[in-house]
Amino acid sequence: MPRTFTGSPVRDLLALTARPEVISFAGGLPAPELFDVDGLRTAFDQALSRRSLQYAPTEGDVDLRVLIADRLTGRGLATGVDDLLVTSGSQQALTLVVTALLEPGAVVAVEEPTYLAALQCFQLADARIVPVAGDEHGMDPAALADVIERERPELLYLVPTFANPTGRTLSLERRVEIAALADRHGLWVVEDDPYSELRYRGEPVPSLATLSDRVLYAGSFSKVGAPGMRLGWLRAPESLMRTLVIVKQAADLHTSTIDQAAAAAYLKANDLDEHIRGLCAAYRERRDAMIAALPSTVPAGTRWSDPDGGMFVWVTLPDGIGRGGVDTGSLVMSALERDVAFVPGAPFYATTPDRSTLRLSFTTNTPDDIAEGMRRLATVLR
Amino acid sequence: MPRTFTGSPVRDLLALTARPEVISFAGGLPAPELFDVDGLRTAFDQALSRRSLQYAPTEGDVDLRVLIADRLTGRGLATGVDDLLVTSGSQQALTLVVTALLEPGAVVAVEEPTYLAALQCFQLADARIVPVAGDEHGMDPAALADVIERERPELLYLVPTFANPTGRTLSLERRVEIAALADRHGLWVVEDDPYSELRYRGEPVPSLATLSDRVLYAGSFSKVGAPGMRLGWLRAPESLMRTLVIVKQAADLHTSTIDQAAAAAYLKANDLDEHIRGLCAAYRERRDAMIAALPSTVPAGTRWSDPDGGMFVWVTLPDGIGRGGVDTGSLVMSALERDVAFVPGAPFYATTPDRSTLRLSFTTNTPDDIAEGMRRLATVLR
Numbered sequence: 100m101p102r103t104f105t106g107s108p109v110r111d112l113l114a115l116t117a118r119p120e121v122i123s124f125a126g127g128l129p130a131p132e133l134f135d136v137d138g139l140r141t142a143f144d145q146a147l148s149r150r151s152l153q154y155a156p157t158e159g160d161v162d163l164r165v166l167i168a169d170r171l172t173g174r175g176l177a178t179g180v181d182d183l184l185v186t187s188g189s190q191q192a193l194t195l196v197v198t199a200l201l202e203p204g205a206v207v208a209v210e211e212p213t214y215l216a217a218l219q220c221f222q223l224a225d226a227r228i229v230p231v232a233g234d235e236h237g238m239d240p241a242a243l244a245d246v247i248e249r250e251r252p253e254l255l256y257l258v259p260t261f262a263n264p265t266g267r268t269l270s271l272e273r274r275v276e277i278a279a280l281a282d283r284h285g286l287w288v289v290e291d292d293p294y295s296e297l298r299y300r301g302e303p304v305p306s307l308a309t310l311s312d313r314v315l316y317a318g319s320f321s322k323v324g325a326p327g328m329r330l331g332w333l334r335a336p337e338s339l340m341r342t343l344v345i346v347k348q349a350a351d352l353h354t355s356t357i358d359q360a361a362a363a364a365y366l367k368a369n370d371l372d373e374h375i376r377g378l379c380a381a382y383r384e385r386r387d388a389m390i391a392a393l394p395s396t397v398p399a400g401t402r403w404s405d406p407d408g409g410m411f412v413w414v415t416l417p418d419g420i421g422r423g424g425v426d427t428g429s430l431v432m433s434a435l436e437r438d439v440a441f442v443p444g445a446p447f448y449a450t451t452p453d454r455s456t457l458r459l460s461f462t463t464n465t466p467d468d469i470a471e472g473m474r475r476l477a478t479v480l481r
Numbered sequence: 482m483p484r485t486f487t488g489s490p491v492r493d494l495l496a497l498t499a500r501p502e503v504i505s506f507a508g509g510l511p512a513p514e515l516f517d518v519d520g521l522r523t524a525f526d527q528a529l530s531r532r533s534l535q536y537a538p539t540e541g542d543v544d545l546r547v548l549i550a551d552r553l554t555g556r557g558l559a560t561g562v563d564d565l566l567v568t569s570g571s572q573q574a575l576t577l578v579v580t581a582l583l584e585p586g587a588v589v590a591v592e593e594p595t596y597l598a599a600l601q602c603f604q605l606a607d608a609r610i611v612p613v614a615g616d617e618h619g620m621d622p623a624a625l626a627d628v629i630e631r632e633r634p635e636l637l638y639l640v641p642t643f644a645n646p647t648g649r650t651l652s653l654e655r656r657v658e659i660a661a662l663a664d665r666h667g668l669w670v671v672e673d674d675p676y677s678e679l680r681y682r683g684e685p686v687p688s689l690a691t692l693s694d695r696v697l698y699a700g701s702f703s704k705v706g707a708p709g710m711r712l713g714w715l716r717a718p719e720s721l722m723r724t725l726v727i728v729k730q731a732a733d734l735h736t737s738t739i740d741q742a743a744a745a746a747y748l749k750a751n752d753l754d755e756h757i758r759g760l761c762a763a764y765r766e767r768r769d770a771m772i773a774a775l776p777s778t779v780p781a782g783t784r785w786s787d788p789d790g791g792m793f794v795w796v797t798l799p800d801g802i803g804r805g806g807v808d809t810g811s812l813v814m815s816a817l818e819r820d821v822a823f824v825p826g827a828p829f830y831a832t833t834p835d836r837s838t839l840r841l842s843f844t845t846n847t848p849d850d851i852a853e854g855m856r857r858l859a860t861v862l863r
Contacts, residue, residue, distance in 0.1 A: 102580075102581060102582065102584065102724065114538075126536075128535065128536055129535075131531040131532070131534065131535050132531065134531055134534045134535075136529065136530070136531060136534065139529065139534065140526065140529045143525045143526070143529060143739070144522065144525070144526060147518065147521065147522045147525060148518070149513040149514065149516055149518060150513070151709050152513065152516045152518065152521065152707035152708070152709040152710070153510065153511075153513050153516075153707070153708060153709050154508075154510055154703075154708045154709065155709060156496075186733075187569055187711075187733040187736075187737075188733050188734055190731070190732070190733050190734045191732060191733040194731060194732050194733070198484075198605060199484060200484065202484065203585055216730065216731060216734070219727070219730065219731045220731045223580060223728065223731050321536075325534035325535070325739075326534070326535060326536045326738075327533050327534040327535050327536065327537060327737065327738030327739050328534070328737060328738075328739060329569075329733060329734070329735070329736065329737045329738075342484065345601070346605065348598065348601065349572070349576060349598060349601045349602045349605050350572070350573060350576050350732065351568075351569040351570050351572050351573040351576070351711060351733075352570055352572045352598070352711070353711070354569075354711065355569075355709065355710055355711045355737050355740050356708075356709030356710075356711075357525070357707075357709050357710060357740065358737050358739065358740060
């Protein structure tokens with residue numbers, strides 16, 4: 100008997116939004132017109148060799164790991180090459196951690212709502228998922244302390260900066276408290292950090308991994324480079340690295356040698372920070388266009404996040420006595436009929452969903468298209 | 482507490498064989514000088530586009546799946562595009578099947594000896610591995626029937642053609658019997674088939690998947706194209722495909738879009754069968770060189786497989802009363818001191834190893850280097 104699992108409603112939905120006339124706020128995709136196609140084409144050409152077509156070490160390309168280590172160190176997270184495992188996207192990093200650390204029935208603490216595909220990983224591992232309360236400043240350390248006391252989780256999963264789906268950022272004060280809790284209780288923490296370089300205002304907040312040795316830090320080229328290359332990395336404590344490498348070996352032996360070599364060639368020949376500044380300039384305008392359009396898109400009493408970076412705005416519709424608590428899932432098809440798409444919020448909840456929520460991504464549309472898409476959305480939501 | 486797993490002694494050993502003066506028969510690598518570097522360089526250049534740098538469907542690139550389906554159909558295994566899931570190497574196909582089908586404690590039946598990294602997958606899934614006896618014609622159906630009766634396995638894992646590590650091929654008669662057993666008892670079968678196109682003599686034997694709908698067929702470009710691209714595929718029954726796609730989604734969302742697009746471009750522009758004929762011509766000479774050298778390399782009473790294809794010769798040293806049953810693991814370091822490398826056989830056994838065995842790969846050395854390497858090996862083995 101095959102085991103039974105629930106698929107991702109977001110990926111199922113994305114299949115419906117592929118019509119060109121749909122303005123989609125549903126995906127979590129980077130804008131393809133901003134990919135550095137020429138730079139990457141040159142990098143692949145330089146990288147292609149007999150060596151890059153052959154099997155390679157499970158840990159990953161040494162040149163690439165040195166370059167990633169230097170980037171992390173430059174951003175304040177001191178990292179050596181042996182601290183890093185190259186993964187097939189940061190999604191794989193999550194699966195490896197889960198396989199390496201969790202026995203069936205283990206408890207995983209998460210923000211609620213949180214990244215859907217992380218919830219799927221934990222469910223596949225037969226983990227028990229326990230939500231931790233938070234607010235617009237991210238997870239509440241007191242609530243975490245309570246969950247630790249009551250549930251004894253093995254693992255805490257967080258997207259501390261520009262979270263998916265909420266766009267929220269965990270404050271420094273709370274990071275310090277959460278790191279101290281992890282240290283005190285021997286809790287492993289996964290800091291999933293695909294978005295922090297996409298900051299449109301304000302100052303960077305130090306990574307949780309700078310504050311505790313209990314943190315496994317997952318990074319990715321998908322949002323700042325190109326997701327099609329499926330390149331991520333895991334920075335992990337020495338005590339876990341050997342187990343993680345064995346798990347990675349069983350998973351796929353190693354990540355594509357040619358994609359890794361191309362990424363290394365690209366990082367040597369180009370200024371990725373300069374490229375990211377270009378992304379931030381474009382995404383900042385798109386973010387601003389969406390935030391500007393929201394008041395005339397949603398009904399009175401709606402709340403939304405106002406993210407400093409990343410890709411997402413999180414919207415909570417009013418309970419509205421007259422409306423009897425709208426379920427955004429029931430609005431998806433009417434939105435598609437009006438050629439606009441969003442993701443309902445419910446799937447991002449591990450336990451009891453708030454069905455009045457929805458996620459909007461602002462990255463893949465121009466400000467003009469965002470304005471038009473929000474006008475269409477207004478006819479559904481208001 | 483992290484879980485504890487045993488690493489691959491083969492991959493650990495490979496790190497020691499990287500010195501250029503070592504003639505290595507240890508790896509399971511294709512010969513890099515036979516890679517079609519120019520063809521693949523052109524394919525990557527053609528494939529690189531905004532679309533191939535973006536996220537993509539979990540199932541895999543449709544163009545590539547059509548091309549794979551056509552190749553399989555042309556080889557006698559009727560396959561449609563929806564029967565195929567593109568994987569990050571066939572190693573990943575194995576992990577996906579294990580995650581989709583096996584609860585902890587499930588029983589997996591295997592040939593003994595068998596592919597080491599498959600054993601690791603089953604161990605990571607906390608499966609119980611039960612060996613099935615066989616001989617030079619592969620697994621014995623009567624022994625399998627007995628194991629089914631006694632142990633009720635969920636899954637049977639086989640490399641039916643030019644097996645790793647033995648080089649053996651399961652006869653057609655036995656394939657028919659094993660397929661019938663699978664049908665009768667509702668047993669899932671994984672047919673791991675990376676080597677069958679590397680045939681140096683004799684006629685192709687029909688795939689197990691042509692004989693039963695209970696067979697999941699895993700294929701790979703690693704041995705006939707380039708392993709650095711990490712491209713494999715799984716042909717699975719419709720009843721399992723949705724679950725497998727969900728598991729793949731959690732594992733890494735999808736396989737590298739650019740590598741898939743490059744493989745599709747390569748298959749459209751080149752005659753892979755012609756390339757494979759070139760590989761077979763070169764590997765046939767290398768196989769012959771190794772078989773020719775064996776009588777003067779090993780002690781009297783040694784047995785070895787005489788494979789019709791693939792990459793490996795399996796050697797069993799004599800019990801030798803005077804030698805007291807040699808453990809090939811104890812000879813690895815002396816071989817390395819003489820600048821030659823092999824893999825001891827013990828790690829390929831799920832249960833009680835025959836320590837007098839060793840695996841020799843003939844693919845990565847020229848006939849002259851094979852002759853020289855075997856002379857060095859003779860000083861260790863005789």
